[in-house]
Amino acid sequence: MNTTHAVDLIGVTKHYAHGVTALDDVTIGFGAGTFTAVMGPSGSGKSTLLQCAAGLDRPSAGRVVVDGRDLAALGDRKLTLLRRDRIGFVFQSFNLLPSLTAEQNVGLPLRLAGRRPDRELVRQSLAAVGLAERAGHRPAEMSGGQQQRVSIARALVTRPAVLFADEPTGALDANTSRDVLRLLRTLVDRQAQTIVMVTHDAVAASYADRVVFLADGRVFGELHEPTAELVATRMLQLEASC
Known part of the structure; x- marks a missing residue:
């Protein structure tokens, strides 16, 4: 475990029913104050990685450490409290209550x-x-991009150690997506917020400091200081090899 990491996955494996292995002995760290994008073909395990890293799902084997806390050592109540106080979530659907x-x-x-x-x-x-x-203003009085910004503000209000984002621009048009991605980039640069984002979009991934590629539940390399073109090329190579 690296003390400069906000999140560490150590030998994490996740099995599901019918012999499906979503993650296969994954070891990876996410540095504090950095922005990491996680990419891979459909079924590569990227959503499972996010769920295990965020404490939403427990791995079948291995360890997950978030903000210095080993999640395996926490009971359900303490894990719930850690997720509430130290982990932020942003999803493709904004999940705002319309009456508020x-x-x-x-x-x-x-x-x-x-x-x-x-x-x-x-x-x-x-x-x-x-x-x-x-x-x-209520959600119906705001654009999709503004609603996603509200959901990001909601995730940040507890001052989390890490913000997990699952396809945060998936429901937005290109211009609005760029606004949200610039916001995430600013949070990292100005507030040292740690962000781990799952995305299928090479342009979205190019806003990150690092892109981690998954295939068949394993890490298949990473890219630092990515450009959209480099990410897209790497994804084509990865899909061709699967």
Whole structure:
């Protein structure tokens, strides 16, 4: 385990029913304050890697360490608390409650934790994603990109050690996607936020510091300082070899 890593997977294997091995002895670390994209063909194990790394699913073998905590050593309650306090999630679907304002949606994780939302903290989270002036608006009054920004603000309100994003631009058009990706890049550069993003989009991956490629549940190399062209070429090579 590397103490400069926000997340470490050590020999992680995940078996499912009918003999399916989604992850096969994966060892990989995600540096604190870095932006990593995870890519691979359909069925390569990238979503399973994200779920195991985020504590949403327990591996069949191996260890996952997040923010210095070995998840295997945590019972269900302590794991839930760690996910709530130290891990942020952003998904393709925004998962905002339509009856709540942006401010109320962002404060929801704090309220669910039994804490009264600190209005200033919530406003700071909205300001960090460029939506301070939209605090009183409901999801139906915002664009898709703005809704995704609210979901990112909600993920950031607990000041997580790591933000996991699963296809965060998958439901957005190209221009809006770029806005969201620039926001994620800014969070890393200005706030040293650790981000691990699963994506199928070479352009999205090019915003990361590093791209990790998976195939058949194993790591098949990585790319540093990626460009969209290099990522696309590597993906074509990977798909041809599978």
